[in-house]
Amino acid sequence: MMADVMMSSSADTEARPPRTAAILLIGNELLSGKVQDENARFLVHELRALGVTVGRIEVIPDVAADITESVRVLSRRFDLVFSSGGVGPTHDDLTLPAVGAAFEMGMARNPELEMLLRAAFGAHLHERDLRMADIPEGARLEYGPDNSPRPDGPAAPSSRPWPVVVVRNVWVLPGVPSIFRRKFELVRELFRDQPIHARVVYSRAGEGPIADALDAVVAEFPSVEIGSYPHLDAADYKVKLTLDGRDREAVDAATRRLVERLGTAVVRTE
Amino acid sequence: MMADVMMSSSADTEARPPRTAAILLIGNELLSGKVQDENARFLVHELRALGVTVGRIEVIPDVAADITESVRVLSRRFDLVFSSGGVGPTHDDLTLPAVGAAFEMGMARNPELEMLLRAAFGAHLHERDLRMADIPEGARLEYGPDNSPRPDGPAAPSSRPWPVVVVRNVWVLPGVPSIFRRKFELVRELFRDQPIHARVVYSRAGEGPIADALDAVVAEFPSVEIGSYPHLDAADYKVKLTLDGRDREAVDAATRRLVERLGTAVVRTE
Numbered sequence: 001m002m003a004d005v006m007m008s009s010s011a012d013t014e015a016r017p018p019r020t021a022a023i024l025l026i027g028n029e030l031l032s033g034k035v036q037d038e039n040a041r042f043l044v045h046e047l048r049a050l051g052v053t054v055g056r057i058e059v060i061p062d063v064a065a066d067i068t069e070s071v072r073v074l075s076r077r078f079d080l081v082f083s084s085g086g087v088g089p090t091h092d093d094l095t096l097p098a099v100g101a102a103f104e105m106g107m108a109r110n111p112e113l114e115m116l117l118r119a120a121f122g123a124h125l126h127e128r129d130l131r132m133a134d135i136p137e138g139a140r141l142e143y144g145p146d147n148s149p150r151p152d153g154p155a156a157p158s159s160r161p162w163p164v165v166v167v168r169n170v171w172v173l174p175g176v177p178s179i180f181r182r183k184f185e186l187v188r189e190l191f192r193d194q195p196i197h198a199r200v201v202y203s204r205a206g207e208g209p210i211a212d213a214l215d216a217v218v219a220e221f222p223s224v225e226i227g228s229y230p231h232l233d234a235a236d237y238k239v240k241l242t243l244d245g246r247d248r249e250a251v252d253a254a255t256r257r258l259v260e261r262l263g264t265a266v267v268r269t270e
Numbered sequence: 271m272m273a274d275v276m277m278s279s280s281a282d283t284e285a286r287p288p289r290t291a292a293i294l295l296i297g298n299e300l301l302s303g304k305v306q307d308e309n310a311r312f313l314v315h316e317l318r319a320l321g322v323t324v325g326r327i328e329v330i331p332d333v334a335a336d337i338t339e340s341v342r343v344l345s346r347r348f349d350l351v352f353s354s355g356g357v358g359p360t361h362d363d364l365t366l367p368a369v370g371a372a373f374e375m376g377m378a379r380n381p382e383l384e385m386l387l388r389a390a391f392g393a394h395l396h397e398r399d400l401r402m403a404d405i406p407e408g409a410r411l412e413y414g415p416d417n418s419p420r421p422d423g424p425a426a427p428s429s430r431p432w433p434v435v436v437v438r439n440v441w442v443l444p445g446v447p448s449i450f451r452r453k454f455e456l457v458r459e460l461f462r463d464q465p466i467h468a469r470v471v472y473s474r475a476g477e478g479p480i481a482d483a484l485d486a487v488v489a490e491f492p493s494v495e496i497g498s499y500p501h502l503d504a505a506d507y508k509v510k511l512t513l514d515g516r517d518r519e520a521v522d523a524a525t526r527r528l529v530e531r532l533g534t535a536v537v538r539t540e
Contacts, residue, residue: 028497031324032466033314034512035499040329044303054301056336059327062497066326090481090498091488126478176500196302208396211360218361227298227332228360229305230446242304 018193018246019079021052024070025059026085026095027175038177039084046184051193051246052080062086067098075102075169080191082184085175087165089128099167100136108137116162139167144186161186197248199255202237205265206230210239213261221254223247237267288463288516289349291322294340295329296355296365297445308447309354316454321463321516322350332356337368345372345439350461352454355445357435359398369437370406378407386432409437414456431456467518469525472507475535476500480509483531491524493517507537 023043029035040057047054055078060066067086074081086095097107113133121129141163164183165172171187173180203210207230218226227242234240241258245251259266293313299305310327317324325348330336337356344351356365367377383403391399411433434453435442441457443450473480477500488496497512504510511528515521529536 028495029499029512031314031327032514033311033318034497036311041303041306044301048303055331057301057327057329061325088498088500089478091485091496092498121478124476126476126481128481129476129478176502178502206394206396206399208359208391208399211396211398215361225298226361227304228358228362229299230358232446232448242299244302 019052019191020055021047021080021082021191022056022058022074022078023054024067024074024081024083025057025175026062026067026083027059028061028092030059030085031061039173039175039180042177042181043082043084043184046188047191048196050188050191051195052191053196062092062094064094064098064101067095068101071099071102071170079169081170082173083170084173084180087132087172087174089126089131093131095172096135096139096165096167099170099172100139102170103136103138103168105136105138105167107134109133110135110139110141112141112163113165120162135165136167139165139172142166142171142187142190145189194246196244196246197251199243199251200270201241201243201255201258201262202234202267202269203239203241203262203265204237204267205262206238210241210262210265213258214241216261217254217258220257221245221250223250224254226254226258289322289461290325291317291350291352291461292326292328292344292348293324294337294344294351294353295327295445296332296337296353297329298331298362300329300355301331309443309445309450312447312451313352313354313454316458317461318466320458320461321465322461323466332362332364334364334368334371337365338371341369341372341440349439351440352443353440354443354450357402357442357444359396359401363401365442366405366409366435366437369440369442370409372440373406373408373438375406375408375437377404379403380405380409380411382411382433383435390432405435406437409435409442412436412441412457412460415459464516466514466516467521469513469521470540471511471513471525471528471532472504472537472539473509473511473532473535474507474537475532476508480511480532480535483528484511486531487524487528490527491515491520493520494524496524496528 023040025037025040030037044054058070060070083095086093100107110133117129117133118125143161143163164187173183207228214228224243224245229240231240243251243255259269293310295307295310300307314324328340330340353365356363370377380403387399387403388395413431413433434457443453477498484498494513494515499510501510513521513525529539
């Protein structure tokens, strides 16, 4: 049973390495502590469940040059970049032009977004709201795996989902958590990758005494990521050891080897 | 009364610009969602209350090259860098050598830390625990504003506070939240700066209709940082507008001007 799972999983592995992602949170309010981040917290769990490894999170202010610089660096280094924040109609909403600038793209009003905005706001539409239809030239609109409803499609405009603006590999999401989630959920299946297998071993011995055993297992199983986390307040253990990897067999073998080496220090495994 | 406060505050301003800080969180567990960050959350509030502006937060994996690169960039760009995590005795504790590498410093065993470790662990000390006494050559130990107890001082070793390792402008703190807090609290008064004054205006009109008024106030008061945050679920308003600055008089004047311009859209101010 496990071997079957492994075989299909290995076939996927050989086809393409798993994707890496960065999360870019844009907003002074996160750096001043006025607002508590909910979006990175949500997204790391989603991406982990999808099998995408998050390699970096950056929180930066509403400053166009900072956004452009981070996007330039992160978009080169990671397969996927998800930005959050700075996409409304006010002076501190600088994300889309700044993302465009990272790729030397100018801005242009997108007719599909303009139509959606007019349909959504109706008589309440303010001229400034239309700025939200201005996106980098070369950006695309993504509606998720069920394909893109077009302006001339059958659905009424009000029932159409709101698309995600994508500039190269940068997925531009809004800062308001409920909208961030709704938009990510629309496109989430586009990112599904090989699952990450995870095991946990609890040790009643502290980090110092188990460090040599850990080193040996780390060296023996290079495909398994092993973490060591002291928990000062835990009732029955001192250190939580985590073992993660794409290769389920390797993760299980590394867990067995670690349990062997720790001997009586093991409280339990999960 | 307010003028008096302003005068002393202005005198401070002229002496030295307020300091900026970056927070560097190190740990795979934060990127996989296994552990929820508590340290940046705590630190942004502390630094805000102290009057230090946080300009960036980065969350990076337990990879020495990533740590070195981030430290190099952040330590040049910000007055203060606070790192969290990666300072224990196991294979994934890479922070101190990586911070040293950012400044081309080798590692050396620090006698004062070795003594503190021996006193703290007693008979339970494991050889590997002594690695926590290895710090970059050129690093210093900080005990906070009450000065540094020395090994030959009067206090018993067990009653001595644990110092913070500082490498140039990088304050190296541990990842375990209770210890992170205790260590930061030891040194926090070293960072006290001019306070940041904050006001809030709540608008019943949405972001589109108030954007022009906001632009005008932003342009008129360049020393005041103005943020606009739509709240979809709020009962009596649509947008929360925040006004922050070191110059209390300018913040208050900008708030009055904004209230004037928004007219009947204002629900209340704080």
